[in-house]
Amino acid sequence: MSSVVPLRRAAQPQARTARLALLGTGTVGSAFVARYGTLAAQGIALPGVSWICNSRTQLAGGDDLDAVLRQARAAAARRSGFPPWAEGESPRPGDIVVDATASETVADWHPEWLARGIHVVTANKLGTGGDLGRAQAIGDAGEAGGRYGDSATVGAGLPLLRSLRALVDGGDRIHSIEGVLSGSLAWLFAGYDGSRPFSACVREAQAAGYTEPDPRVDLSGEDVRRKLLILARTAGFALSTHEVEVESLVDAALAQAAPDAVDGLLDTLDAPLEARRAAAAVTGRRLCFVGRFDAQSGASVGLQALPPAHPLCAGGGTDNRVAIHSDRYRERPLVIQGPGAGADITAAALLDDVLRIARG
Ligand SMILES: NC(=O)c1ccc[n+]([C@@H]2O[C@H](COP(=O)([O-])OP(=O)(O)OC[C@H]3O[C@@H](n4cnc5c(N)ncnc54)[C@H](OP(=O)(O)O)[C@@H]3O)[C@@H](O)[C@H]2O)c1
The missing domain is CATH 3.40.50.720 (NAD(P)-binding Rossmann-like Domain)
Incomplete structure (x- = not known):
């Protein structure tokens, strides 16, 4: 042909x-x-x-x-x-x-x-x-x-920010935005099935260049907080950093460690995350790291156990998934999904x- x-x-x-x-x-x-x-x-x-x-x-x-x-x-x-x-x-x-x-x-x-x-x-x-x-x-x-x-x-x-701007410019009011906003955390939790320690998955993500230069920026939820703030502000809300409630995956010792000590402390992630994964698996759920902004109830970032049919569980690899509810998309959200990490x-x-x- x-x-x-x-x-x-x-x-x-x-x-x-x-x-x-x-x-x-x-x-x-x-x-x-x-x-x-x-x-x-x-x-x-x-x-x-x-x-x-x-x-x-x-x-x-x-x-x-x-x-x-x-x-x-x-x-x-x-x-x-x-x-x-x-x-x-x-x-x-x-x-x-x-x-x-x-x-x-x-x-x-x-x-x-x-x-x-x-x-x-x-x-x-x-x-x-x-x-x-x-x-x-x-x-x-x-x-x-x-x-x-x-x-x-x-x-x-x-096409996340430009879609939000187009909706707002068209007079649409944004009600909520929720999403898997970190390609590295999407990749980590899509692949984490308990067959090997979570810290081993983190090292593999680092080697593949999926994480930030310091993986704590991803694991602490800080990177997702920043992205959620950008989305909420683009939607027209004057959201402050401290108004986003963040659940960090990083304990105090890892958070305070010098950069060259981080790798040696990654194992501290393993037991708590395996407990969360196993508890979710009992009800057939999967762990997803989600950022959520709601114009009425506020903003949060953290780990959630979601049923596999949930829109934020779709996709694979480093896919970002974002669901936008607005006047126009009231019953069913506008969902934007695709690879969202990598240089x-x-x-x-x-x-x-x-x-x-x-x-x-
Ligand atoms: N890596 C990814 O896949 C990815 C994906 C999406 C977004 N991002 C974002 O892209 C940005 C860069 O990420 P990266 O992975 O490329 O980081 P990186 O490899 O650590 O590189 C950062 C660069 O910034 C330079 N720099 C730091 N402070 C500076 C200053 N005051 N003036 C001029 N240059 C300065 C550093 O210079 P020196 O070499 O002299 O220290 C280095 O060249 C970050 O904001 C990250 O969040 C990264």
Whole structure:
């Protein structure tokens, strides 16, 4: 059978005038550079990468971004207290800063950049999923000209935030949002059947790159709290961090451990989680780590035992599942599901936002 001829598409507006600064050369930053190269090789016009930065160095972009990335990743530790990008040449209005860090310092700059007319595209959830004041400042500053690309912050680019915005813009009132919002926890609980310790599953998820750099960010529910805050705020609610009740899977000793002691303490997860799994299995239920926001009753994050037919039990792997109830979806929710973890799809979501902004 001959292959189907692609439909001719209208020419895309050029996206070359803005300059791009990449902050973060870790897992996501590296995947961003790889995806950038793939799109460029497909002939897609992209803004030029003018800078690649991490906490140690700021380097000029160029034709060979892979080499610049390697050089940045190999840079020596820095003595001065200021991040290198705050001391070098600054982006100007119309440029795009891509935040592929998990840094509070960088998140603090989001409103500042937006207010100067610089666009921000982010995988860093701390901007709109952390302090409420900063999230509101980002919303207010965005009105000054800079645009904010946040598709990568929840669901790694799944059409969650844009669907919520479309509902709200259409006059729909959101009643509740509940979901399996962590790809790593979805993967962990989908595969955890008691045949091996939970800590072994965590180590496998770490090795596969599904967890945050520090797995306690996932296991403590903190990552889900941030995503739930972003969803609730996008739906129009001024929810504060402390208003989300969080059930952490991490005990006090693991929570307080130094980063290099975490692996040795992961076994403390095993007995309590096996007890929860076995109790759920007696009634044919499965464990799911769920974030729930209800406009009437508040917000919570924690482990739930759900019947297999429940919408939040669907899917597999690192799938995120989110159910939205609104005026329009009163009886049965709008359910959005799909892979929601991993550096490659996160990088793709960042570049979707870059292209959308650069094409105006
Ligand atoms: N990994 C995933 O699959 C995934 C998926 C979705 C979202 N995310 C989010 O994406 C972000 C990055 O995750 P990651 O896994 O790539 O983390 P990572 O591998 O730890 O990389 C973080 C990068 O941020 C840089 N950085 C830290 N503070 C900085 C500062 N003040 N200025 C400039 N750069 C700074 C680090 O620089 P140094 O190398 O100099 O320390 C490092 O290059 C996080 O917010 C994470 O939540 C990750």
